[in-house]
Amino acid sequence: MTPRVRRPGLRSSVTAAFAIGALLLSVILSVGTYVSARHLLVEQRERTALRQAYADAALVRDRLRTPGTGVAEALGAVAPPSGATMLVRRQGTWYSSSLDQSGDDLTAVVRPAVADGGVGLGWTARTDPHSVVVGIPLPAVGAEYYEVAVADELDATLRTLAVALLLGAALTTVAGAGLGRLASKRLLAPLAEVTRAAGEISAGNLGTRLQDTHDPDLGSLVSSFNHMVDAVHERIQRDARFAADVSHELRTPVTTLTTSLALLQRSDELDPRSRQAVGLMADELSRFRRALEDLLALGRLEAGLDDSRVTVTGAGELARKALAASGRSVDLVVAGSTGQGPDPLVDVDRAQMVRALVNLYDNADLHGEGLVGVEVRTCDDRVEIRVLDRGPGVADEDRTRIFERFARAGSSRPGTGSGLGLSLVAETVQRHDGRVRCSSTGRDTAFVVDLPLVTPRGEEA
Amino acid sequence: MDDMPTRVLVLEDDPGLRTSLRMVLEDDGYEVVEAHAADRALELVDAGVDLMLVDLMLGGVDGFTFIRRARPVTEAPIVVISARDGVEDIVSALEAGADDYVTKPFDVEEVQARIRALLRRPALACPPTIDDEATHQPDGGPSQDEVVLDSAEGPLVFRPAAAQLLRGDREIHLTMTEYRLLSVLVDHLGRVLSRTALLEHVWDSGFFGDERIVDVHVRRLRKKLELDPTEPRSIVTVRGLGYRLDGR
Numbered sequence: 001m002t003p004r005v006r007r008p009g010l011r012s013s014v015t016a017a018f019a020i021g022a023l024l025l026s027v028i029l030s031v032g033t034y035v036s037a038r039h040l041l042v043e044q045r046e047r048t049a050l051r052q053a054y055a056d057a058a059l060v061r062d063r064l065r066t067p068g069t070g071v072a073e074a075l076g077a078v079a080p081p082s083g084a085t086m087l088v089r090r091q092g093t094w095y096s097s098s099l100d101q102s103g104d105d106l107t108a109v110v111r112p113a114v115a116d117g118g119v120g121l122g123w124t125a126r127t128d129p130h131s132v133v134v135g136i137p138l139p140a141v142g143a144e145y146y147e148v149a150v151a152d153e154l155d156a157t158l159r160t161l162a163v164a165l166l167l168g169a170a171l172t173t174v175a176g177a178g179l180g181r182l183a184s185k186r187l188l189a190p191l192a193e194v195t196r197a198a199g200e201i202s203a204g205n206l207g208t209r210l211q212d213t214h215d216p217d218l219g220s221l222v223s224s225f226n227h228m229v230d231a232v233h234e235r236i237q238r239d240a241r242f243a244a245d246v247s248h249e250l251r252t253p254v255t256t257l258t259t260s261l262a263l264l265q266r267s268d269e270l271d272p273r274s275r276q277a278v279g280l281m282a283d284e285l286s287r288f289r290r291a292l293e294d295l296l297a298l299g300r301l302e303a304g305l306d307d308s309r310v311t312v313t314g315a316g317e318l319a320r321k322a323l324a325a326s327g328r329s330v331d332l333v334v335a336g337s338t339g340q341g342p343d344p345l346v347d348v349d350r351a352q353m354v355r356a357l358v359n360l361y362d363n364a365d366l367h368g369e370g371l372v373g374v375e376v377r378t379c380d381d382r383v384e385i386r387v388l389d390r391g392p393g394v395a396d397e398d399r400t401r402i403f404e405r406f407a408r409a410g411s412s413r414p415g416t417g418s419g420l421g422l423s424l425v426a427e428t429v430q431r432h433d434g435r436v437r438c439s440s441t442g443r444d445t446a447f448v449v450d451l452p453l454v455t456p457r458g459e460e461a
Numbered sequence: 462m463d464d465m466p467t468r469v470l471v472l473e474d475d476p477g478l479r480t481s482l483r484m485v486l487e488d489d490g491y492e493v494v495e496a497h498a499a500d501r502a503l504e505l506v507d508a509g510v511d512l513m514l515v516d517l518m519l520g521g522v523d524g525f526t527f528i529r530r531a532r533p534v535t536e537a538p539i540v541v542i543s544a545r546d547g548v549e550d551i552v553s554a555l556e557a558g559a560d561d562y563v564t565k566p567f568d569v570e571e572v573q574a575r576i577r578a579l580l581r582r583p584a585l586a587c588p589p590t591i592d593d594e595a596t597h598q599p600d601g602g603p604s605q606d607e608v609v610l611d612s613a614e615g616p617l618v619f620r621p622a623a624a625q626l627l628r629g630d631r632e633i634h635l636t637m638t639e640y641r642l643l644s645v646l647v648d649h650l651g652r653v654l655s656r657t658a659l660l661e662h663v664w665d666s667g668f669f670g671d672e673r674i675v676d677v678h679v680r681r682l683r684k685k686l687e688l689d690p691t692e693p694r695s696i697v698t699v700r701g702l703g704y705r706l707d708g709r
Contacts, residue, residue, distance in 0.1 A: 251544035251565035252475045259481035259569045266488070289566050296546075309548065321657075351671070 014184035015177055022176020026169035034165055038158055045154045046121055046132055052081055053134035053147040060088060064141040071095040071143065083150045090143040107146045110135035114144050124148065129155040190218050194225060206233045240299075254289050261285060290362075294420035297355060298405075301427045312454055313350050314343030315383045316376045321350075322357035323374065331373040344376065344383045345454040348432050356428040357385065359421040360447050364389035368445055378453055385449040393440030402438065425449070466492040467580060470510040472502040472527065473542070474519045482514065485569050486576075499527035506531045512580055514572070517543040517554060525557050532558030536636045538579035542572065548673065555677035560638040561664060562674060578665030579638065608647050610686070610695055610708050617686055617695070619647055626686065638663065639682050646696065646706035655703040679704055 008016070056078055063074035071088050072095050080086045086097040087107060094103035110120025110133050120135035129152050136145045193210060200208040209229060210222045264270070264278050316334035323332065334343055346353075364371035368389025375386040394402060403426040406419040425447075429436045434451040469491045473479040476497070483493040494510065496502035499522035506513070513531065517524035528539055538560040543550065546564040554562060561575050611617035615629035621644060626633045635643065645662040646654065654662075656672040664674065679698075683690045697705050 252478055254566040255542075256475065256477040256481050258566060259478065259485060262569045263481065263484055263488070292566070317657075 011181070011184040011188060014187065015180035018180025018183065019173055019177035022179075023169065023173040025176075026172035030165035030169045034158075034162060037161055041154055041157060045151055049084075049132040049134050049147065049149045050119075050121060052084070052149065053136060053145070056081070056086055056147055057136040057138060057145040060086070060145055061138045061141055061143075064138070064143060081149065083152060085148045087146040087148065088138075088143050089146070090141075103146065106131070106148050107133055107135060109133055110146070111144075114146075190221065194221070197225070197229075201229055201232075206236065250292055254285070254292060257285055258282075258289065291420060294359070294424050297352070298420060298424055298427060301352070301424070301431055309349045309351070310347055311350060312345050312347050313353075315346050315385055315451065316343040318346070318348070318350065318353050319357060319374045319376055319385055322354045322361065325354060326358045326361055328361060328371060330371050332376070333373065334376045335378060344378045346383050346432070346451045347454045348451070352428050353432065356425045356449070357387070359425050360387040360449070363387075363421055363425075363447065364391070367391060379450075381453050383451045383453045385451070387447045387449075389445050391445050393445040394438045399438050403436065466490065467511045468492045468494060468509065469576070470494050470496065470502060470505050470513040470515075472496045472499065472513060472519070472524070473516040474498065475516075482569070482572075485573070489573060491576075498522070499524070499530075502527060503530060503534075506535055506537075510535065511537050512576060513537060513539045514576075515539055515541050515559070517541060517545055517550065525553060528554060528557040528559050532636075536634070538637050540572065540575055540579065542567065551671055551673055552677055555674060556681070558636070560636065560678075562671060574665060578663075581665075608650070608708065610647075610706070611688075612709055613688070619643065621647065628686070633685050635682075635685065638678060639685070642678050642682060643686075643706075646704070650706050650708050653699045653702050653705045659703065675704075 059078045060074050063069050063077050064071065071090050071093075075086055075088060075095055075097050078086065080097045085106070087103045088095045089103060089107075096103060105126050106124055107114075109122035109124055113120030114135035114137050117137055117139070119137075120133070122133050124131050124133050127148065127150055129150060131148045131150045134147045134149075138145050190213075197208050197210050206229070209226045213219055213222050261278065261282050265275075265282060270278060316332065319332055319334075323329065361371050361374075364387055368391030370390055371387065372390050373388045375384075375388065377384050377386070403422050405423040426436050429449050429451070432451055434449060436447065436449050439446050439448055467490075469486050471479055471482050471486070471493060473482065473495075474497050479495050479497065483495055486493045494505050496505055497519075499519055502513075502515075515524050515527060519527070524541065524543070528541075531539070539558060541554045541559045541562045542565060543554070543562070544565045551562050560579055563572055563575060608619045608621070609616055610619055615631075618627045619625070620627070624640060626635055626640075626643065641663050642659065645659065656675045659675045660672065663678075679696055680690075683693050683696055687693045687695055694709070695707060697707055699705050
């Protein structure tokens with residue numbers, strides 16, 4: 001199994017790119033600076049050592065020319081420069097101004113050049129820090145002069161330089177990362193704006209547009225985004241117009257049919273067979289009409305709640321209104337079992353909520369063997385409207401499914417409702433920040449609409 | 462006059478619905494005149510009708526325009542029958558002068574009931590509701606011949622028996638529904654009536670009607686009888702409850 005690698009975000013990528021760029025740049029600059037500075041300093045040091053060695057060699061040679069002067073004596077007469085060791089080799093013997101090191105080791109690097117009769121210049125690691133070694137043949141006195149100068153200043157300078165450059169590189173990298181962060185933030189700011197606008201649009205605020213910009217790079221994004229929203233908006237409006245047109249086209253013929261059927265049903269001239277046929281037509285027509293009304297109501301719900309129609313209403317009044325509107329009279333208990341409590345208030349579109357309740361009553365009659373009662377109670381900050389039937393209840397596995405469009409519980413008779421009733425209830429209740437559920441306990445089945453309780457304004461606690 | 466059949470105009474461009482409505486209304490004993498377009502309907506209105514059923518979406522002149530043109534000519538109630546169920550449509554039809562609004566598809570019994578309610582003689586006879594009987598005040602009750610609604614300069618006087626509303630010497634014309642609404646408010650002078658109660662009393666449709674019908678009619682009535690309709694002093698809105706008629 002390969003581990004999942006999460007791709008870094010755009011902002012992190014931009015920041016990292018800036019940081020890496022800054023690091024590379026500063027490393028190249030630092031290394032370049034260090035190399036050239038080192039080269040320059042080393043060259044300078046060698047030149048200084050060479051000049052010093054020439055001067056000292058000339059002094060030693062002059063001493064040795066004086067007859068009777070020994071090498072040790074000649075060396076002793078010349079004051080060695082600080083940090084430097086003077087060495088003279090004559091007839092295979094080493095003479096030194098200090099006794100620390102053996103001349104063979106120290107001067108190995110330049111001896112071949114000196115043996116060839118030239119001036120030798122080189123570095124030895126035998127000392128700490130490194131030393132520059134100069135070898136000068138002194139043929140006039142039959143000797144070789146060597147000077148070993150410890151390059152401690154050079155070393156310290158180079159170390160300081162390296163530390164400074166390293167610090168500089170680190171600072172540059174951090175600054176690069178910061179710059180990257182800033183740049184990405186600026187770059188992504190328009191994206192954040194697009195995200196906000198898209199969020200508002202998906203929340204149903206279709207009037208949202210991005211502000212025009214003079215930035216040519218962003219201009220095309222802004223205009224294509226706005227064009228897209230225009231197109232979506234237009235499409236939604238077209239769909240709504242289409243729904244309105246269809247509704248008009250279907251409503252008038254349905255009205256004609258119901259009116260004509262009402263005429264037929266009143267007629268005394270029908271024989272029993274025809275009367276039965278007319279009855280069947282009337283039943284099917286009312287079902288068709290219910291489906292049409294449910295479809296139109298669902299369409300309206302999808303278009304969103306119209307705030308101007310939402311008012312504070314008593315839940316009991318709603319239940320009563322729905323009972324009256326559907327010509328039913330069953331027990332209605334408001335706010336508790338002991339008599340009539342105050343009617344709990346809810347904030348709803350009355351027409352939509354009454355319609356939803358009528359659908360629940362219809363459902364109780366169609367699938368629940370008859371509506372037996374309606375209860376309105378408060379439960380903390382919620383109001384429950386319980387629609388009770390004496391039906392067999394709804395199987396656990398069907399309890400959420402029955403609220404889907406055209407879904408039916410397994411046991412129910414087919415072809416009795418519009419197939420939209422309960423989904424309309426669910427949708428309506430959801431639009432009002434509520435929930436609808438089915439609860440069955442043994443013989444009691446209840447569909448429960450649960451809505452937020454509204455406290456009347458201006459009421460003292 | 463009383464034995465003349467009540468004449469109902471059906472303005473509907475769909476011939477099927479027009480015919481079936483005519484048949485139902487004729488069964489109820491009304492004399493029905495039909496029109497498929499607003500121009501023809503206006504001619505029939507001129508000839509005299511007692512009630513109109515009007516569709517809004519018509520070829521040519523639409524229903525809104527018809528209502529606006531017919532309203533100055535007749536006080537007969539107008540019931541809109543329309544497939545349009547938007548709030549704006551309902552409100553603008555009522556503001557144009559319609560008395561009631563039924564959306565398609567409807568049960569014809571519902572339309573019959575509305576027609577009966579609107580044709581009922583504006584009753585001073587409006588029976589007091591059950592809770593009224595206990596608290597009923599003899600003054601301001603329906604038996605009075607004259608109710609002074611506003612005793613300001615040019616007093617506003619309502620004479621139920623004569624179906625007259627006077628501002629000073631000038632008579633204010635009311636449609637049938639406006640008159641019925643005012644009668645009910647006068648019957649309950651000084652008491653709050655909910656919109657549902659008003660729908661029941663005036664339109665006989667407490668549970669079916671749209672409460673906007675009440676709001677628009679109250680607005681229309683205020684325009685006619687308030688000195689300043691934007692700051693009504695007679696018909697007062699009681700927030701969240703309904704309306705109250707104050708006599709002064």
